[in-house]
Amino acid sequence: MQYSKEIQKAQYYQSRREFLKTTSRGLGSVALGSLLFPDFLNAGSRKNAIPNISGGGVLSRLHHTPKAKRVIYLFQSGGPSQLELFDYKPELIKRWGEEIPDSVRNGQRVSGMLAAQSSFPLVGSKFNFKQHAETGGYFSELMPYTSEIAEDICMINSMHTEAINHEPAVIFMQTGSQQTGRPCIGSWMSYGLGSSNKNLPSFVVLLSQGKDDAQSLNMQAWNSGFLPSHHQGVQFRSGADPVLYLSNPPGIDRKSRRRELDYLAALEAEQKKAWGDPEIDSKISQYEMAYRMQTSVPEIADLSDEPEYIFDLYGKEARIPGTFAYNCLMARRLAERDVNFVQLYHMGWDQHGNLPHDIVKLAKSTDRASAALVKDLKQRGLLEDTLVIWGGEFGRTSFSQGKLTKENYGRDHHPRCYSTWMAGAGIQGGLVHGKTDDFGYNIIENPVHVHDFQATMLHQLGIDHEKFTFKHQGRRYRLTDVHGKVVKSILA
Incomplete structure (x- = not known):
């Protein structure tokens, strides 16, 4: 897959400072997670837990x-x-x-x-x-x-x-x-x-x-x-x-939109690697939700x-x-x-x-x-x-x-x-x-x-x-x- 020159350049020139910044975020997240949820990785301690959540939230x-x-x-x-x-x-x-x-x-x-x-x-x-x-x-x-x-x-x-x-x-x-x-x-x-x-x-x-x-x-x-x-x-x-x-605008069908989102997600993933901006994940999530809503929303609005x-x-x-x-x-x-x-x-x-x-x-x-x-x-x-x-x-x-x-x-x-x-x-x-x-x-x-x-x-x-x-x-x-x-x- 071909990426834009801007993405390739950002990937190539990622500085030592950016590397340390994004890495510290990752390690920091692990450390923070261990403090907030000390039992999360301990399967034995979770067997008596009050209800688990399967919705993908932080709790x-x-x-x-x-x-x-x-x-x-x-x-x-x-x-x-x-x-x-x-x-x-x-x-x-x-x-x-x-x-x-x-x-x-x-x-x-x-x-x-x-x-x-x-x-x-x-x-x-x-x-x-x-x-x-x-x-x-x-x-x-x-x-x-x-x-x-x-x-x-x-x-x-x-x-x-x-x-x-x-x-x-x-x-x-x-x-x-x-x-x-x-x-x-x-x-x-x-x-x-x-x-x-x-x-x-x-x-x-x-x-x-x-x-x-x-x-x-x-x-x-x-x-x-x-x-x-x-x-x-x-x-x-x-x-x-x-x-x-x-x-979808005229001339764009659902398959075309799916290919577009897949390509866009790949570009955004490279951008996330380069800059470590968590809002990039939000953008991808919103794109995907919009794609799924193209089917679910018309159905729910039909009374x-x-x-x-x-x-x-x-x-x-x-x-x-x-x-x-x-x-x-x-x-x-x-x-x-x-x-x-x-x-x-x-x-x-x-x-x-x-x-x-x-x-x-x-x-x-x-x-x-x-x-x-x-x-x-x-x-x-x-x-x-x-x-x-x-x-x-x-x-x-x-x-x-x-x-x-x-x-x-x-x-x-x-x-x-x-x-x-x-x-x-x-x-x-x-x-x-x-x-x-x-x-x-x-x-x-x-x-x-x-x-x-x-x-x-x-x-x-x-x-x-x-x-x-x-x-x-x-x-x-x-x-x-x-x-x-x-x-x-x-x-x-």
Whole structure:
């Protein structure tokens, strides 16, 4: 096989310094491996190991027996108002229009959008709530389908975060840091667990919008950060090609593409020998995955094999690519094919004004499909080992932003408390965890921080969040930074 002159030259002129550098990397990897996994080469010591992993990730075995094999995260971008959906506060209705007491607010900061606002009048939800008979939890009339799965979900009303603006808050939820550049949850999972299906990515991202003027997302939310780049999320789109540039161009057939990739892999291998850049392996891995996806992705995007009752369950929008309902159905199909992490982002929940009108639209676009996903997974026996999560980056204030009228109001960002629910994979269903004060402003029972939430998610996957690290620029990083504790009280 003929190689380019540049590759031959690089191979010939490899310096003593490059030789020592690449060799030290190889020897260093062996040494590091012996420190991280001292029993890896000792067959006798592994016979009693808790489950081995065959997906090709760096974790040769899990830290404890997992409850979850995969995660579906239904992220509601913009910050859904917990006060209109799940956290019933009749006191706010009684005190409608009154100034929030200083003893409640306690000087806590507000976002820049309220800097010029001199009054903070309390506002109760315009929507009716009903208590679930078995669980005792309250559900708004905006969430009738979610109330039907109350016994399958754990409602956490005591989530809290430090981030008060959208992008840092979204990045914090996904990466454990408010600053960009860290790996997201899906990338950590891909890195640690590998993939159970070699024909599909281990981490898939699906986007939808609840309204036309929805705030866009930073792609850093599904980026691999300092982990190898082939662990970043692969975005499935609603166009003719679910993955960009997946189809062969005119004049190129599958055999030609295979020959091209083989030749390219040989060139890349020589480049790796010359320079020792680990990202070359990522490039080869991505090329090969794209080749395999040319067959697997069109098959999974073809919903013609779904029976009519499935579309009745998810709603008519499940037939329309790009909708939240369609993405929920796609998430179930991906879960069936053992994709480890499916991240749905539904945009549009940021309602500083006109909240009573806009939240109806957003709730309607998500409620039925979210509940349908849980029901669908349950009837297929997949909910037992699939962790489903629903929630946003923060909550909304108990006082109104802007002018308050009987018909209209808005709510600003509120990081002090908000609601998230989890279901399946060893999470205790029918549970309401955490409690806020009568004003829905501060947590008074069982707070759950972002890092606690992340630690609990990893725990259900069989991973100890304190032991799962990656060394970068002289420091060992982890998803939960240096914080986090598993919320054991929500585990079944």
